[in-house]
Amino acid sequence: MFSQNAILKRTIPIFVQTASAHRKPRWLPVAKSKIYRIPKRPVISEDEKKELLRLHNNYRTQMRAIKRFYFDELVKEMASKQSATSEMSQRLEAEEWLRCVELNDKWNAQVALDREERRKQEVAAMEEYTLARMEAKDKELKARIEKASEKIREEKELSKSFITPETLDAAIDHAIANPTDYNFAIDLKGNKYMGRDTPTVPPKEEKVAAAASN
Amino acid sequence: MATPVIKYVGRTTDFKGKTLWEIVGSLKNLGVGRIITRSVFERYPEATFMKIVKVETCPDEERRRVRVWVEKTFRGKKQPHITEIYRTSYKPDYRLIPKNEEAKLLASVKTVHDKSDVILPNRIEMPVLMKKFIVKDHEKKGLAPLEEFVMPLSYNKSPSRMQRIAVGDEKPTIEFTMGLGKPISPALYEGVPLN
Numbered sequence: 079m080f081s082q083n084a085i086l087k088r089t090i091p092i093f094v095q096t097a098s099a100h101r102k103p104r105w106l107p108v109a110k111s112k113i114y115r116i117p118k119r120p121v122i123s124e125d126e127k128k129e130l131l132r133l134h135n136n137y138r139t140q141m142r143a144i145k146r147f148y149f150d151e152l153v154k155e156m157a158s159k160q161s162a163t164s165e166m167s168q169r170l171e172a173e174e175w176l177r178c179v180e181l182n183d184k185w186n187a188q189v190a191l192d193r194e195e196r197r198k199q200e201v202a203a204m205e206e207y208t209l210a211r212m213e214a215k216d217k218e219l220k221a222r223i224e225k226a227s228e229k230i231r232e233e234k235e236l237s238k239s240f241i242t243p244e245t246l247d248a249a250i251d252h253a254i255a256n257p258t259d260y261n262f263a264i265d266l267k268g269n270k271y272m273g274r275d276t277p278t279v280p281p282k283e284e285k286v287a288a289a290a291s292n
Numbered sequence: 293m294a295t296p297v298i299k300y301v302g303r304t305t306d307f308k309g310k311t312l313w314e315i316v317g318s319l320k321n322l323g324v325g326r327i328i329t330r331s332v333f334e335r336y337p338e339a340t341f342m343k344i345v346k347v348e349t350c351p352d353e354e355r356r357r358v359r360v361w362v363e364k365t366f367r368g369k370k371q372p373h374i375t376e377i378y379r380t381s382y383k384p385d386y387r388l389i390p391k392n393e394e395a396k397l398l399a400s401v402k403t404v405h406d407k408s409d410v411i412l413p414n415r416i417e418m419p420v421l422m423k424k425f426i427v428k429d430h431e432k433k434g435l436a437p438l439e440e441f442v443m444p445l446s447y448n449k450s451p452s453r454m455q456r457i458a459v460g461d462e463k464p465t466i467e468f469t470m471g472l473g474k475p476i477s478p479a480l481y482e483g484v485p486l487n
Contacts, residue, residue: 096416116303117303119303119304125476125479125480126477126480127475128476128477129475129476129480132470133478134357134473136472136473139416139445139467140416140419140470142445142446142447143416143443143444143445143446144418144419144422144443146443146444146446147418147443147444150444194316200410242298285382290417
C-alpha cells in the first residue's frame with residue numbers, strides 16, 4: 079500500500095499497528111456470506127482412527143488410575159488425622175479448658191481491680207460535684223437574703239418621710255404653704271417661662287392672617 | 293408417481309436409519325415384541341439388537357421422542373436388566389429387523405461369550421516421574437517408603453463390559469502400562485523410534 083521509502087522518510091505520519099485477530103465478536107450472528115457454508119468433515123483413515131482410539135483409551139485409563147490413587151491418599155490422610163484427634167481430643171480439650179478458665183479468672187481479677195479503682199474515683203468526683211453545688215446554692219441564698227435585707231432597710235429609711243394620720247395636718251399645711259407649679263416651659267438657654275403668667279392663646283390678628291393664607 | 297428425489301441439506305452424519313418413533317409409531321401395538329437395532333452397533337462383529345418390551349408415547353412438546361423399554365443384547369450378550377430408551381430415541385439411527393430375520397439373529401446369540409476369558413488388570417505401574425515424586429513426598433512427610441510402585445485401577449461401571457476385571461492377585465491377560473504401548477497401526481510410526 080505504502081512504499082517502504084515513504085514510511086522511512088516519514089512523508090506519511092506513522093501509523094500504529096495493533097495486533098488483533100480478524101474475528102467476529104461472539105455476540106454477532108453468522109456472517110451472511112457464511113450462512114450456507116457447510117464445513118467439510120475431516121477424513122480420518124481407518125488406521126489412524128483405530129490408533130487414536132487406542133491412545134485415548136490408554137490415556138483415560140492411566141489418568142483414572144492416577145486420580146484414584148491421589149484421591150485414596152487424600153481420604154487416608156484425612157482419616158488418620160481425624161482418628162488422631164479423636165484419641166487425644168479428650169485430654170487436649172480438658173487441658174485447653176483449664177487453661178481457658180485460668181486465663182479467664184486472671185482477666186476477671188484484673189477487671190475487678192480496675193472497677194474498684196474506677197468506682198472510687200467516680201464517688202469522689204460525685205462528692206466534689208455535690209459539695210460544689212451545695213456551696214453555690216448556699217451562696218446564692220445568702221446573697222438573696224442580703225439583697226432583701228438591704229431593701230427592707232431602704233424601705234425603713236423611706237418610711238420616716240411617710241404621711242401618717244398624725245402628720246397629715248402638718249403635711250397639708252406645708253403643701254398649701256408651698257404650692258408647686260409644673261406648668262412651665264424651658265427655652266434653649268434654660269429660661270423658665272411660667273405657664274400661668276404667659277398667655278397660651280396667640281394674638282388675634284396673627285390668627286386671622288394664618289386663616290387668610292390657608 | 294415419479295421417484296422422490298432426496299436432497300440432503302446441511303452437515304453429514306454417521307447415523308443411518310429412522311428415529312425410534314418413526315419405526316414404532318407405524319407398527320401394530322407400537323411394535324412390542326419386535327426387534328430393532330442401531331447402525332452404530334454394526335461396528336461390532338457380534339450381534340447387537342434390542343427387543344421392544346413396552347412403549348410409552350410422549351407429550352406433544354417431545355414429538356421426536358418416545359419412551360421405549362427394551363431387552364438389550366450387546367455384542368452377543370444379553371443384558372440382565374431391561375433398558376429404557378428415551379434420551380436417544382430421537383436419533384435417526386434405528387432399524388427394524390424384519391420378522392423373517394429375527395430367528396437367525398436370535399440363534400446367533402451364544403450362551404458363552406467369546407471374550408469372557410479376557411481378564412483386565414486391577415493395578416497399573418506408576419509413571420516414572422510420579423515414582424520419584426512419591427519417594428520424595430514420603431520422605432518429606434516421614435512416611436514409610438513404598439515397596440511397590442503400583443496403583444489400583446478402576447473401571448467405569450457398565451453393563452456392556454465384555455471383559456472380566458481381575459480379582460485379587462489374579463493374573464490378567466492384558467497388561468496396561470504407562471507409555472505409548474504397542475501401536476495398532478505401525479505404519480503411522482514409520483521412522484519414529486519406539487521403545
